[in-house]
Amino acid sequence: MQSLKDKLLKAGLVTEEAAKKAEADKQAAAQRAPRRDDRPRRDDRPPRDERPAPRLEPAAAARLPKFAPLPGSKEASRQQAKKQLELDRTIREKVLAAQVPKAAGDTPFYFVTRKNKLRRLELSAEQAQGLESGTLAIVERPDPDQIEHALVPAAVARELMALHAKVVRFLKAPDAAVGFLSDAEITARAHEATGSETHETHDAPDAGDDGSGDAAAEAAAPAETWITIKRAPRS
Numbered sequence: 001m002q003s004l005k006d007k008l009l010k011a012g013l014v015t016e017e018a019a020k021k022a023e024a025d026k027q028a029a030a031q032r033a034p035r036r037d038d039r040p041r042r043d044d045r046p047p048r049d050e051r052p053a054p055r056l057e058p059a060a061a062a063r064l065p066k067f068a069p070l071p072g073s074k075e076a077s078r079q080q081a082k083k084q085l086e087l088d089r090t091i092r093e094k095v096l097a098a099q100v101p102k103a104a105g106d107t108p109f110y111f112v113t114r115k116n117k118l119r120r121l122e123l124s125a126e127q128a129q130g131l132e133s134g135t136l137a138i139v140e141r142p143d144p145d146q147i148e149h150a151l152v153p154a155a156v157a158r159e160l161m162a163l164h165a166k167v168v169r170f171l172k173a174p175d176a177a178v179g180f181l182s183d184a185e186i187t188a189r190a191h192e193a194t195g196s197e198t199h200e201t202h203d204a205p206d207a208g209d210d211g212s213g214d215a216a217a218e219a220a221a222p223a224e225t226w227i228t229i230k231r232a233p234r235s
Contacts, residue, residue, distance in 0.1 A: 138170035
């Protein structure tokens with residue numbers, strides 16, 4: 001069977017030289033074209049999880065909603081601890097700026113700590129009278145390694161109560177009485193009382209609490225025990 005080139009030559013439509021040139025051009029074009037086996041395969045691409053994540057524009061990233069961490073997660077605990085540290089710092093600064101130096105005297109004044117422990121301050125008669133009349137108050141001062149108890153003006157105690165009610169351990173006010181016990185209760189618990197040199201350590205926040213201390217101990221005590229306390233009768 002004659003090829004197309006032979007037929008064209010026999011018919012006189014092309015010359016021998018033109019036919020050779022066309023054959024050479026065809027072979028050169030075939031050599032320049034990539035072979036099918038040389039083309040990149042889809043299987044050569046990196047796995048999907050190794051491909052770089054698409055970048056979000058700052059405006060788009062800002063629109064993404066921020067969800068609160070799950071309760072009990074490490075992030076939730078970290079945020080709660082951070083808030084508690086900030087609250088302790090604020091309370092400590094307010095107490096340090098306004099605390100009244102304790103005047104040592106022979107008048108014992110009892111109050112109940114957050115852990116439902118009876119504590120005694122040996123104060124001057126004037127400072128004990130200030131607590132009884134409502135011009136002074138006893139509050140916690142959360143130092144970094146322990147909790148101290150300090151005397152502050154009643155107005156400062158009200159400010160602290162707005163931040164965290166349990167920080168105030170004694171305050172006599174018609175609308176905010178905190179810390180009173182009856183004479184009989186004080187007499188019954190007098191053997192528990194220790195001096196003010198005994199300090200308390202910080203408690204870890206309870207689940208569902210706002211980080212304010214030993215809720216179990218307070219729940220076990222009568223409601224009035226930590227709400228109000230008055231000075232024991234003089235002997």
